[in-house]
Amino acid sequence: MTLIKSISGIRGTIGGSVGEGLNPLDTVKFVSAYGIFIKKTTQIKSNKIVVGRDARISGAMMEQLVAGTLMGLGFDVVNIGLATTPTTEVAVTAENACGGIILTASHNPKQWNALKLLNEKGEFLNAAEGAEVLRIAEAEEFIYADVDNLGNEIKADYTDYHIKAVLDLELVDADAIKAANFKVAIDCVNSVGGVVLPKLLKALGVKDIVELYCEPNGQFPHNPEPLPENLQEISGLMKKGGVDVGFVVDPDVDRLAIVCEDGEMFNEEYTLVAIADYVLRHTPGATVSNLSSSRALRDVTHRFGCDYYAAAVGEVNVTTKMKEVNAVFGGEGNGGVIYPASHYGRDALVGIALFLTHLAKEKKTVSQLRATYPQYYIAKQKIELTPDIDVDAILKAVKDKFAGFDVTDIDGVKIDFTEKWVHLRKSNTEPIIRIYSEASTMKDAETAGAEIIDIIKSMVK
CATH class of the missing domain: 3.40.120.10 (Alpha-D-Glucose-1,6-Bisphosphate, subunit A, domain 3)
Incomplete structure (x- = not known):
C-alpha cells in the first residue's frame, strides 16, 4: 500500500x-x-x-x-x-x-x-x-x-457548461471543423472522457465518431497512461484507414495524446507544440512548459519571435510561471494543454478543439502536420525507490559531476548539453526517480539517460 x-x-x-x-x-x-x-x-x-x-x-x-x-x-x-x-x-x-x-x-x-x-x-x-x-x-x-x-x-452537472465555454473561445472554429468532415476515433479508457468527448465532438460538428472504451465504469482496459505502448488498439484501428485523427485521454481528461491517420503516434510531447503553433499564429506571446518537456516548443515559439520559459514539473509551477511572464500558452509535455484564455488548468477538451481547428485550417493530414515540426525524441526511464536510497545525495552527486555544463536545479537536476538534455527528479506521483532525456534520435536519447542511470546505480550498490 x-x-x-x-x-x-x-x-x-x-x-x-x-x-x-x-x-x-x-x-x-x-x-x-x-x-x-x-x-x-x-x-x-x-x-x-x-x-x-x-x-x-x-x-x-x-x-x-x-x-x-x-x-x-x-x-x-x-x-x-x-x-x-x-x-x-x-x-x-x-x-x-x-x-x-x-x-x-x-x-x-x-x-x-x-x-x-x-x-x-x-x-x-x-x-x-x-x-x-x-x-x-x-x-x-x-x-x-x-x-x-x-x-x-x-x-x-457542469459538462455542458464546460463544452459551451470551449466552443466560445475565439480561436475555436466549429464551422471550419464541421466543414472538414473529420472522422475521429477516441479512446477514453472507460472513464469520464467517455461521457464528455462524444458530446464535445458533436458540438464541434464532428458527425463520425469511433468510440473505444467510453463506458464510465472504471474498468480500465489497458494501462490508463496515454503512452504509445498502451495505445495499440486505437493505433491498429487507424492503420486500417478511413479515420482522420485519434484522440486518447487519461481517466480525468487533463492529458491529451493524438494518433495520426496512419496509426502512428503524434507523440504527446507534440500536442503542446502543434497547438502552440496555432495559438501563436493568431496571438503572439510567451510560452511555458516544464523542464521535462521537449525543446520543440521552445523552437516553435522562437519561430514566431516570442519568448519561451521553463518551469519546475507540476501544473501549479507551470501556471505560476505563465502568470509571471504573461504567457499566452503553456502546459506540460505529457499532453497537458494550458490555455489562459480558457482557464489556468490542463484541459484536453480545449486541446481537442484547438487542434481540430488548426488541422481544419491547415488542410493537411495529421502526419503531414507533424512533419512540419522540429524532430526530437524523448526517452522516459525510471528507477524504483527503496527506503535506503538517498535521493538528495544522488541529485547532488550528479549535479557536481556535470558542473561544467548548463545545469538547472529548480526541480531535481537537468543537464543541458548542446545537442541533448537529461533531467532526473523524484516523481510527485509515484515512488520512483524519473530520468527523461531528449536528443535528435531515440538511440542518442536512450543512451544519454542510460549513462545517468548507470551513475545512479553505482551510487546505490
Whole structure:
C-alpha cells in the first residue's frame, strides 16, 4: 500500500492499514485539514466547495466520504458527480465557490485514487499551501460544525457548461471543423472522457465518431497512461484507414495524446507544440512548459519571435510561471494543454478543439502536420525507490559531476548539453526517480539517460 503527499495532492492506493494508503480514515483526515485551511485562507465569502470525480471504481465511496466530511465542517457541497478535472476547475469559478476537490489519480492504475485540492480560482494549491494542509492534518486541528450549522449537498452537472465555454473561445472554429468532415476515433479508457468527448465532438460538428472504451465504469482496459505502448488498439484501428485523427485521454481528461491517420503516434510531447503553433499564429506571446518537456516548443515559439520559459514539473509551477511572464500558452509535455484564455488548468477538451481547428485550417493530414515540426525524441526511464536510497545525495552527486555544463536545479537536476538534455527528479506521483532525456534520435536519447542511470546505480550498490 502506498500514500504519497506532494504538490500533486494526496494520492494513494485503496485499502490497507491507516497511513498506508488512501483509506477512509486518511481520506476524512486530509479532507478535514483542507476544509480548515480553506476556512482560514479564503478571500471570498462563499461557503461552497465543488466536488467532482473520475469514473474509477473507488470514486463513489470517496465521493461520499469527501462530501460528508465537508458538510460536517459546515460547507455546502456542490457535487458535480462524474466530471473531468478541468470541468471541476471551471465549476469552482462558475459557482463562486471557495474551493474544490477532484477525486482522481489521473494516469495511475485502478487501485489508486487521490484528492486534488483547488483554491477559489479553481487552481491547484501551491507547495506552501499544500504543506499547510499536511501540517493541519498531522496536528489534527479539526473543528466540526454543530448540528444547526451542518452543510448541505447540491447536485449539479457542469459538462455542458464546460463544452459551451470551449466552443466560445475565439480561436475555436466549429464551422471550419464541421466543414472538414473529420472522422475521429477516441479512446477514453472507460472513464469520464467517455461521457464528455462524444458530446464535445458533436458540438464541434464532428458527425463520425469511433468510440473505444467510453463506458464510465472504471474498468480500465489497458494501462490508463496515454503512452504509445498502451495505445495499440486505437493505433491498429487507424492503420486500417478511413479515420482522420485519434484522440486518447487519461481517466480525468487533463492529458491529451493524438494518433495520426496512419496509426502512428503524434507523440504527446507534440500536442503542446502543434497547438502552440496555432495559438501563436493568431496571438503572439510567451510560452511555458516544464523542464521535462521537449525543446520543440521552445523552437516553435522562437519561430514566431516570442519568448519561451521553463518551469519546475507540476501544473501549479507551470501556471505560476505563465502568470509571471504573461504567457499566452503553456502546459506540460505529457499532453497537458494550458490555455489562459480558457482557464489556468490542463484541459484536453480545449486541446481537442484547438487542434481540430488548426488541422481544419491547415488542410493537411495529421502526419503531414507533424512533419512540419522540429524532430526530437524523448526517452522516459525510471528507477524504483527503496527506503535506503538517498535521493538528495544522488541529485547532488550528479549535479557536481556535470558542473561544467548548463545545469538547472529548480526541480531535481537537468543537464543541458548542446545537442541533448537529461533531467532526473523524484516523481510527485509515484515512488520512483524519473530520468527523461531528449536528443535528435531515440538511440542518442536512450543512451544519454542510460549513462545517468548507470551513475545512479553505482551510487546505490
